[in-house]
Amino acid sequence: EAGVTQFPSHSVIEKGQTVTLRCDPISGHDNLYWYRRVMGKEIKFLLHFVKESKQDESGMPNNRFLAERTGGTYSTLKVQPAELEDSGVYFCASSPFLGGETQYFGPGTRLLVL
Amino acid sequence: QKEVEQDPGPLSVPEGAIVSLNCTYSNSAFQYFMWYRQYSRKGPELLMYTYSSGNKEDGRFTAQVDKSSKYISLFIRDSQPSDSATYLCAMSLDNYGQNFVFGPGTRLSVLP
Numbered sequence: 001e002a003g004v005t006q007f008p009s010h011s012v013i014e015k016g017q018t019v020t021l022r023c024d025p026i027s028g029h030d031n032l033y034w035y036r037r038v039m040g041k042e043i044k045f046l047l048h049f050v051k052e053s054k055q056d057e058s059g060m061p062n063n064r065f066l067a068e069r070t071g072g073t074y075s076t077l078k079v080q081p082a083e084l085e086d087s088g089v090y091f092c093a094s095s096p097f098l099g100g101e102t103q104y105f106g107p108g109t110r111l112l113v114l
Numbered sequence: 115q116k117e118v119e120q121d122p123g124p125l126s127v128p129e130g131a132i133v134s135l136n137c138t139y140s141n142s143a144f145q146y147f148m149w150y151r152q153y154s155r156k157g158p159e160l161l162m163y164t165y166s167s168g169n170k171e172d173g174r175f176t177a178q179v180d181k182s183s184k185y186i187s188l189f190i191r192d193s194q195p196s197d198s199a200t201y202l203c204a205m206s207l208d209n210y211g212q213n214f215v216f217g218p219g220t221r222l223s224v225l226p
Contacts, residue, residue, distance in 0.1 A: 004157070009155075031211070033211045033212065040218075041218070042118070042215075042216045042217060042218050042219075043158070043202070043204075043214075043216040044216070045211070045212045045213070045214065047212075048210075048211060048212045055212075056212045058212070059212070091157055091158070093157075093211065095211065098209070098210055098211075099209050099210075100146060100148055100160075100163060100204070100206060100209050100210075100211055100214060101148075101160065101163040101209075103160065103211050104160075105150075105157030105158045105159070106157050107155065107156050107157045108156075108157055
């Protein structure tokens with residue numbers, strides 16, 4: 001069974017540009033989470049989808065971040081315009097049920113904003 | 115004070131040693147406790163998951179939770195070079211991913 005995949009693995013952009021990150025969850029997983037880890041900090045929750053609906057987006061830092069999950073399959077996270085402090089690793093995780101023990105993480109997208 | 119504290123390491127041990135990794139936390143309401151292993155350039159992988167206090171064992175890994183001291187531990191017996199990774203603790207009030215609070219991780223190197 002394929003795991004959670006994320007694309008791209010790395011992205012280097014200039015401040016002010018737009019970047020779109022993609023996450024493909026494990027097939028059949030209704031729950032999809034985005035997290036990020038900025039340099040030297042802990043992993044922090046960004047938002048949670050159940051199928052195509054945003055269940056909780058309390059962790060989104062500001063309105064420069066927009067997440068979508070069309071059709072309840074893959075998800076995208078767009079940062080527009082990117083700022084220096086957005087640099088970090090963005091992780092996606094999926095789970096078939098609510099519950100930490102069933103959550104599987106992707107390898108992450110490393111974003112560097114110059 | 116951070117909600118979850120974890121010594122970042124790096125921690126270097128010889129192969130075969132017993133490794134002790136620890137986290138302390140400030141929120142006494144946490145009920146769910148997790149340990150993740152993260153290899154370089156990979157995502158976190160759930161190792162151990164416990165609810166409330168007590169011990170849980172899985173192969174060479176033992177997780178302990180001491181809620182009275184607000185302290186959790188992960189022990190690795192007979193450590194192997196393949197155990198070299200960053201170990202993250204995480205905890206939550208209610209087992210919902212959006213409420214997980216992660217520690218910063220401890221980098222472990224097991225030397226052959």
